[in-house]
Amino acid sequence: MxxxxxxxxxxxxxxxxxxxxxxxxxxxxxxxxxxxxxxxxxxxxxxxxxxxxxxxxxxxxxxxxxxxxxxxxxxxxxxxxxxxxxxxxxxxxxxxxxxxxxxxxxxxxxxxxxxxxxxxxxxxxxxxxxxxxxxxxxxxxxxxxxxxxxxxxxxxxxxxxxxxxxxxxxxxxxxxxxDADGPAAVIFTSGTTANPRAVVHTQRSLAAGLEIFRDHFPVGPGDVVHADGLMIGLPALIGGATWSMGPARLIARRPVTHLYCVPVEFAGLDAFPATLRTVMLGSAPAPPAVLRMALQLPVSQVLSIYAMTEALPIALATARDKLDHAEGDLLGAPLPGVGVRFTEDQELVVSGPHLAGRYLGEPPLSEVATGDLVRMDDQGRLVLLGRKKDMILRDGFNIYPSLYEPAIAALPGVADAAVIGIADAATGDEEVVLALVADRPVDARELRSVMDAGALPDRIELLPEFPYSSRRKLDRAALRELIRRR
Structure with a gap:
């Protein structure tokens, strides 16, 4: 249906x-x-x-x-x-x-x-x-x-x-x-000003994703599900539960039974309702400190959801299993109906009935590369090794440096610009740092003219020069280490 x-x-x-x-x-x-x-x-x-x-x-x-x-x-x-x-x-x-x-x-x-x-x-x-x-x-x-x-x-x-x-x-x-196979939603995810990219979902692909969620997320009348996104809120409605909307801090004043939020937002909560039974963390990696915090609550389960806009969801893992896994970030076994394969360099490629039909203006999709380097353990579970791309995750917002760096570097007095992410060990969220080679400071108002509000840097560092590889490409790893030492 x-x-x-x-x-x-x-x-x-x-x-x-x-x-x-x-x-x-x-x-x-x-x-x-x-x-x-x-x-x-x-x-x-x-x-x-x-x-x-x-x-x-x-x-x-x-x-x-x-x-x-x-x-x-x-x-x-x-x-x-x-x-x-x-x-x-x-x-x-x-x-x-x-x-x-x-x-x-x-x-x-x-x-x-x-x-x-x-x-x-x-x-x-x-x-x-x-x-x-x-x-x-x-x-x-x-x-x-x-x-x-x-x-x-x-x-x-x-x-x-x-x-x-x-x-x-x-x-x-x-x-x-x-028409279940006609387009229902166009969701922009990345790309540059000259080449934007958007995911096209159909009613069928969205319904398939919701079906996968509902099989592992049983809710019904009397349950109150707090979430900020359609992919959790709509399954709640279909199950007959109440969808509670708004910032996660509101749950302290509501009889919420199921909470979904970004790990860094969960880490900032200091009050939880006695009705809470399930905690779901997603949109960004859930670090051990946040998982341990969630497990201290009197709830029946704590889940971490691995998904992407093109394929919602891909895998689920319990907090306990993630903490007990020593090497890499455990994502969990692929959910029923989700197809997975790995490229030669270990990039995860997924398929399934919940896969978006296509990228806008591009041919139909049969599978999609996640940009994540992943292996499968001996229990058939996916384990994240790292991100292939330079994408930064902060507060569940995907930040693509290449979308903003050319425009920042074009500002008066700026010779070069790089946006990098530095992971916070406590929350797993990434601090966004704008590194500049410039002869003057750049203020926030200028940056707002060329950057999304969700991508604005947490701090700006002025450097005399950037480190480059032997092929004159920006060495982001070296730049990140340089910033860490400042």
Whole structure:
């Protein structure tokens, strides 16, 4: 069964139960979620949203945001998760590739990005927001861009935007299904401004990933699952549990039974509800100190999830098994249905029904290289040896140095720039360090013009020169060691 149908079917089973609790405590029942999603589907379809239309999605996490996402996909639209908060040049490159026909955003975001005084205010605070009314000015392909908004109308909302607030009238029609193999979501993961890269998931691939999760993550009515992502929140809804949204620190005030968060976020928690039974750590490696902290809680299980955007999930390992494993980072046995193989240099390549259909603008995928160097132990479990690429992980955010270094090096007075990660032994998170060869300091405001907010460095180091290999390539290992000694 396709993804949206599974969620709506769960809504019909327990319509009066609470489906989602938002970051500010706002709640929505399963019945309300179903009706809201279907009314949004009908409204967008009536307004001309066609099957396969890309929809730039700019709605902050909330129960309403989930209803909007379900409504868009139910109408046949494709969610384009391009992150409007990235620098304008990066967003423009992503949108040229995705070619969305619609923008669905909160009315306040339209106001912030369209009204000159408000744009100037947020710019003074170091935030650069592109105009959602016209994200690609001067691009003839986007002159017919349509808009829809959530929340009450505010100045800055396009004149003919479709209102998604306060929809009522006759009961919405039943959900008739959609093309399970058609695109449902486009998720940008990496690439440069000149060559952005995005994963294209179908309803079928997403549903397969959720099925794998549910088999190892049984939840049901009465359970409260706290998570910040769809791949944990949607299985919770399908199982009849309540999805609790927001920062992990909120769990202290909620009857949470299952918690999913990034290891570094978990390490910062100092209060846990007595109801907590399961802790799941993911989006970054879970270091021993965090695993031991989790095992001190009176919970029944602590799991570490290994996954990638292209294939969610790949493997699970218990905290105890990870701590008992002496050599390398134990990832766990491949989950049922997940195919694995290894290249000559030990890079892990995965396949399976949960694999994304393709990268946007590229041929279909039958398997995907993870970028991780992995071996399989004598028990058939995957063991991480290291990362093949230079990607940095901080707070669950993937940081690709090559995406930012050329633009930083192009700033006035900068001769060379390198972004490196230095692992924190206590949390496993990586400190992001920007190394510069420059004749002047570079301030945070300049960096915000060329970097994602999630990639901004923790510190900046000025160096007289960078270490290079004999082939005149930047020696990142030597640079990292140089930074460690400072």
């Amino acid at each position: 396709e993804l949206v149908a599974q969620v709506l079917q769960a809504c019909e089973r327990t319509p009066k139960a609470t489906a989602i609790v938002g970051p500010r405590g706002e709640a929505m029942t399963f019945g309300a979620l179903r009706e809201r999603a279907l009314r949004i589907r009908d409204r967008l379809s009536a307004a001309g949203l066609a099957r396969g239309d890309g929809v730039l999605y700019a709605v902050e996490p909330s129960p309403e945001a989930i209803a909007v996402a379900l409504g868009v996909v139910a109408a046949g639209g494709v969610l384009v998760l391009a992150d409007p908060g990235v620098p304008p040049a990066i967003l423009a490159a992503r949108l040229r590739l995705a070619d969305p026909r619609w923008v669905v955003a909160e009315s306040r975001l339209y106001a912030l990005t369209s009204l000159a005084p408000l744009r100037a205010l947020v710019r003074r605070r170091g935030v650069l927001l592109p105009s959602l009314r016209d994200p690609l000015p001067g691009d003839d392909l986007h002159t017919g861009l349509r808009h829809a908004y959530t929340g009450r109308w505010l100045p800055g909302v396009p004149r003919h935007a479709v209102r998604l607030r306060g929809l009522d009238g006759p009961a919405p029609q039943e959900y008739g299904g959609a």
